[in-house]
Amino acid sequence: MKNVVLIGASGFVGTAILNELLNRGHKVTAIVRDPTKVTASNPNLKVVQADVTDTDVLIEASKGKDAVISAYNPGWKNPNIYEETLKNYPLIVDSVKKAGVERLLIVGGAGTLFYAPGKMVMDADDIPAKLLPGIKSLGEFYLNTLRKENDIDWIFLSPAANMTPGERTGKFRIGKDDLVVGVNGDSNISVEDYAVAMVDELEQKHHHKERFTIGY
Secondary structure, eight states, X not given: OOEEEEETTTSHHHHHHHXXXXXXXXXXXXXXXXXXXXXXXXXXXXXEEOOTTOHHHHHHHHTTOSEEEEOOOOOTTOTTHHHHHHHHHHHHHHHHHHTTOSEEEEEXXXXXXXXXXXXXXXXXXXXXXXXXXXXXXXXXXXXXXXXXXXXXXXXXXXXXXXXXXXXXXXOOEEESSBOOOOTTSOOEXXXXXXXXXXXXXXXXXXXXXXXXXXXX
């Protein structure tokens, strides 16, 4: 059993990760802005109301934990998602380091994956304009900040291009920097299987200070 902090446990991806953690018997401290959005009930679950800018709370909650998993997202409809992502993710990294936690697992985006030689997903012409601020900010955080971080054992797990509600199959392929695509050219993963991959990494520690990706 691992004892972990999960930031953003009430979001789309965070909820799936929370369920996977609890179903595997891990102990979870969930950091959320609105505790009423956490519907899970489990003796291994503790819910803490806080924003990631409440660094003192985040540091205190993280002390003594085996790992911190961050599913932080300012909100896709947040007009300031670009600025808040770039401002707040370094706060998370810094808080985890100050708490003395060795592992930080981050829910990454697919934006910095390559879909062709030298061409990243976030630079493709068919990305919806309303999603670009969130995709680009998380991508820039990974490229310009996280990759230079050497004081903590981090991973950045990028999903397939399309991550949707679906089934937990436990069967998927793992890649590095290139988009994982199927025989039909599509790149898909269910959020349930994404959560499986994240908790697998928590338990098995196959990756260190690097990004990896999954898809069917």
